[in-house]
Amino acid sequence: MDNIAGVKSRLTWVVNLSVLVLVVLWTIPTFGLLVSSFRDRDQISTSGWWTSLSAGERNLTLRGADPDTAVEDGDGWLISGSLFPEPAVVTAFGINANRPTEFAPGDVAERQGAFIRVEPDGAYQITSLEKPAGSRGVRIFVTSLEQPKFTLDNYRNVLFSEGIGRSFINTFTVTIPATIIPILIAAFAAYALAWMEFPGRSLLIATVVGLLVVPLQMALIPLLKLHNEIGIGKDYLGIWLAHTGFGLPMAIYLLRNYIAGLPREIIESARVDGATDFDIFRKIVLPLSFPALASFAIFQFLWVWNDLLVATVFLGNNEDQLVMTGRLRELLGSRGGDWEILAASAFVSIAVPLGVFFGLQKYLVRGLLSGSVKGG
Numbered sequence: 177m178d179n180i181a182g183v184k185s186r187l188t189w190v191v192n193l194s195v196l197v198l199v200v201l202w203t204i205p206t207f208g209l210l211v212s213s214f215r216d217r218d219q220i221s222t223s224g225w226w227t228s229l230s231a232g233e234r235n236l237t238l239r240g241a242d243p244d245t246a247v248e249d250g251d252g253w254l255i256s257g258s259l260f261p262e263p264a265v266v267t268a269f270g271i272n273a274n275r276p277t278e279f280a281p282g283d284v285a286e287r288q289g290a291f292i293r294v295e296p297d298g299a300y301q302i303t304s305l306e307k308p309a310g311s312r313g314v315r316i317f318v319t320s321l322e323q324p325k326f327t328l329d330n331y332r333n334v335l336f337s338e339g340i341g342r343s344f345i346n347t348f349t350v351t352i353p354a355t356i357i358p359i360l361i362a363a364f365a366a367y368a369l370a371w372m373e374f375p376g377r378s379l380l381i382a383t384v385v386g387l388l389v390v391p392l393q394m395a396l397i398p399l400l401k402l403h404n405e406i407g408i409g410k411d412y413l414g415i416w417l418a419h420t421g422f423g424l425p426m427a428i429y430l431l432r433n434y435i436a437g438l439p440r441e442i443i444e445s446a447r448v449d450g451a452t453d454f455d456i457f458r459k460i461v462l463p464l465s466f467p468a469l470a471s472f473a474i475f476q477f478l479w480v481w482n483d484l485l486v487a488t489v490f491l492g493n494n495e496d497q498l499v500m501t502g503r504l505r506e507l508l509g510s511r512g513g514d515w516e517i518l519a520a521s522a523f524v525s526i527a528v529p530l531g532v533f534f535g536l537q538k539y540l541v542r543g544l545l546s547g548s549v550k551g552g
Contacts, residue, residue, distance in 0.1 A: 177472075178247060179384055179412050182484040189218070191481055192411060194355075197533075200468045204232050205219070206526070207518065208225045208226070209229050209519055209522055209523055209526075210523055211225040211522040212225045212228075212246060212515065212516070212519035212521075213304050213324060213330055213331070213516070213519040213522075213523045214326045214327065214328070214330065215228055215324075215325065215327075215330075215516060215519075216325035216516075217330075217338060217514070218234065219322065219324070219325055220515050220516050220519070221497040221515060228324055228326075229324055230324065231321050231322060231323050231324065232321070232322060232376060232499055233267060233319055233320070233321055233322075234319070234320055234322055235276060235318075236316075236317070236318045236320060237273075237315065237316075237317055237321075238259045238315075238318055239312060239313040239314065239315050239316065240257065240259075240292075240302055240314045240315050240316060240409055240523050241255050241256075241257050241311035241313050242311070242312065242313050243255070243307075243308035243309055243310050243311075243312075243313065244493060246307060247262050249303065251305065252301050252303050252304055252305045252463070253303070253304050253306070253308060254301065254302070255301070255302040255303075255308065255313070255314075255392070256299070256300065256301045256302070257299070258297075258298050258299050258300070259294070259299075259300055259316065259318055261332045262273075263296040263297045263298065264297065264320045264321075264322070265296065265297070265320060265321040265322075266281045266294060266295070266296050266297070266298055266318055266319070266320050266321075267281070267316045267319050267320065267321050268280060268281070268318075268319040268411070269281065269285075269294040269316055269317060269319065270316075270317040271287045271292060271314070271315070271316060272317075273284050276303055276317035276319065276474045277317075279294070279321050279434060281296040282294075282295060282296065283293055283338045286289055287314065288302055289305065289306060289359075290302050290303065290304040290308070290314065291303045292314065292316065294318065298318075298320070300316065302314055316539065321382075321401050327495065330516045330517065330519070330520035331520050331524070333517060333520070333523070334517060334521050334524060337430040337500070337504060339361040340500070340503055340521055340524060341403055341497060342495055342496075342498075343498050343499055343500045343502070344524065346497055346499050346500075346502045347481060347499045347501075348497070349412060349475060349527050350412065350415055350416070350419075350480060350487065350491070350499055351480045351481050353412075353416045353418050354415065354419035354420065354423075354476070354480045355473055355476045355477045356482060357420045358419070358420045358424050358427050358476060359427065359469055359472060359476070361420065361424060361474055362423075362424055362427030362428045362431050362472070363431060363457075363461075363462065363465070364457070364468065365428045365431075365432070366427075366428055366431035366432040366434075366435050367426075367433045367453070367457045369384075369428070369436075370435040370436035371435070371436070371443055371453070371456075371461075371468065372453060376475070381432070384425050384428050384429055384432075385425075385429060387425035388426060390425075390484075391484075392422055393485075395421075395422070396485070396486070397489075399418060399421070400414075400489055400490065403417075403418075403490070409490070410490065410491060410492050410497075411491075412491075412497075414490045414491075415486060415487065415491055418486055418489075418490050419476075419480050419483075419486060422486070423476050423479070426472075427472050427476070430468065430471075431465065431468055431469070434465055434468040435461055435465055435468075438460075438461065438464055438465075442464075443456060443460070443461075444458060446459075446460055456536075466539070467539050470536055470539030473536070474532060474533060474536050474537075474539075477529070477532055478479075478529050478532070478533065480529065481500075482501065482529065483501065484501040484502065484505065487499045487501065487502060488502065492540055493506075500524075500525045501525070503521070503522055504522060504525060506516070
């Protein structure tokens with residue numbers, strides 16, 4: 177039945193299943209990050225996101241009320257209260273750090289002449305014949321069963337308390353010009369290299385292709401020295417020009433190949449009608465090249481948004497210039513244990529690239545496939 181019209185071959189099924197597996201593998205970490213960003217701080221540190229919908233046990237070290245709150249009760253003294261601000265489900269408790277689950281709720285534990293009783297809802301009583309002394313309450317180890325907790329506090333802290341909001345704006349300040357400038361320059365250059373005759377055109381095309389293999393890291397320090405000499409080092413103008421320079425070879429190469437593949441009859445007919453090169457570029461080439469321009473815009477936007485290396489070299493670390501990736505790096509250094517902050521920060525950082533990608537993906541696919549269907 178293979179290779180019959182209307183019947184999918186086994187290879188097609190293998191390809192589809194492979195793509196599905198790859199999509200799932202790439203999606204799972206993102207989904208886990210999203211779930212973790214909404215979880216309670218204590219729960220995210222004690223259990224994985226895959227258990228976020230089920231109740232889990234948590235070990236806590238709590239203290240009873242201070243000794244000066246003891247009241248006389250018959251021949252002895254009594255301290256009572258609740259270990260939790262709200263009713264909880266206690267599964268075990270202990271009075272020794274080495275045996276935190278030694279007693280079941282309702283049992284009575286003895287410690288230095290005091291009898292400690294913890295109820296299943298977290299209420300406790302401490303009775304003793306002698307009046308309690310000391311400055312702090314009795315330490316009680318409690319294992320409680322907690323229901324899943326989801327909160328927006330993580331995002332509230334990130335957006336309004338951790339400086340992420342300012343870094344979010346700084347990243348847009350870097351990304352938008354660093355995406356638009358190379359596209360404009362590359363579009364003009366691509367048209368000139370594709371349809372305009374001038375001496376040295378082939379040499380320029382070869383130079384652009386050669387620049388594709390130059391490692392980015394080799395140009396960072398010399399370029400920074402040049403920026404410092406002309407007075408634009410550690411400034412937004414410097415990083416815009418740096419991203420423009422690093423992105424131009426690929427942009428010119430892709431757009432030139434696309435524009436050179438446009439039907440020659442259209443260009444020549446426009447010239448016969450008296451159109452100038454600028455008119456042809458503006459009224460014919462640009463509209464026909466929109467899928468290719470959108471494709472490169474997506475790649476450039478994602479590259480600049482997720483960049484850390486160029487931002488570290490060409491921008492400072494002060495609040496007015498720190499971008500999202502730099503902010504996440506600072507949080508990893510100073511708040512490495514606050515996973516709820518890191519998860520929310522990371523998802524805020526990737527939310528914009530995801531929106532750009534899914535919003536413009538049809539242009540990306542059209543731009544990638546257009547070279548295979550148009551004539552030369």
